[in-house]
Amino acid sequence: MRTSRYSRKKSIDTSGDPYLNRARPEDNTRCHGCGALYHNKRWSLNTLVTPVAKAQEGKVVFCPACQKIHDGFARGFVSLEGTFVSAHRDEILHLIRNKERRAIYHNPLERIIEITNKAHGMEVTTTTEKLAQRIGAILKKAYKGELTYKWSDGVKLARVAWHRDE
Numbered sequence: 678m679r680t681s682r683y684s685r686k687k688s689i690d691t692s693g694d695p696y697l698n699r700a701r702p703e704d705n706t707r708c709h710g711c712g713a714l715y716h717n718k719r720w721s722l723n724t725l726v727t728p729v730a731k732a733q734e735g736k737v738v739f740c741p742a743c744q745k746i747h748d749g750f751a752r753g754f755v756s757l758e759g760t761f762v763s764a765h766r767d768e769i770l771h772l773i774r775n776k777e778r779r780a781i782y783h784n785p786l787e788r789i790i791e792i793t794n795k796a797h798g799m800e801v802t803t804t805t806e807k808l809a810q811r812i813g814a815i816l817k818k819a820y821k822g823e824l825t826y827k828w829s830d831g832v833k834l835a836r837v838a839w840h841r842d843e
């Protein structure tokens with residue numbers, strides 16, 4: 678029996694990340710958005726261990742994270758609520774951005790899409806469910822409060838809720 682590429686494509690696990698299932702770029706391609714380098718089948722911003730990118734003349738490539746940010750395709754949602762959130766907004770934002778910076782260093786595909794103000798706090802959307810989980814964990818570690826996780830069946834999607842009143 679001939680296994681065609683076509684039939685294999687159909688059986689792609691839908692719980693996977695559709696952005697990662699897209700056509701892979703050539704080795705040593707640099708993302709036009711964030712500057713991450715695609716090398717040895719992974720994206721990296723750690724320029725110390727990656728070679729100089731080949732010039733990709735006339736070819737504009739975006740990494741999966743930049744594509745998700747452009748499309749607003751979130752895999753993680755962190756909702757922050759409570760009076761503590763509005764009273765310590767700047768400090769909390771600093772903590773979250775710092776967490777993102779460290780996550781990006783290890784994996785540039787883990788990024789914050791948007792931070793929006795809500796009636797009783799704010800919401801952070803992320804490109805991966807793991808980053809949402811990590812942001813929840815760092816909030817709990819830094820400020821205590823109530824933390825809950827909800828994982829969707831079938832798809833990789835995380836809803837994290839953190840709540841703290843004064």
Ligand SMILES: [Zn+2]
Nearest residue numbers: 708711740743
């Ligand atoms: Zn990028």
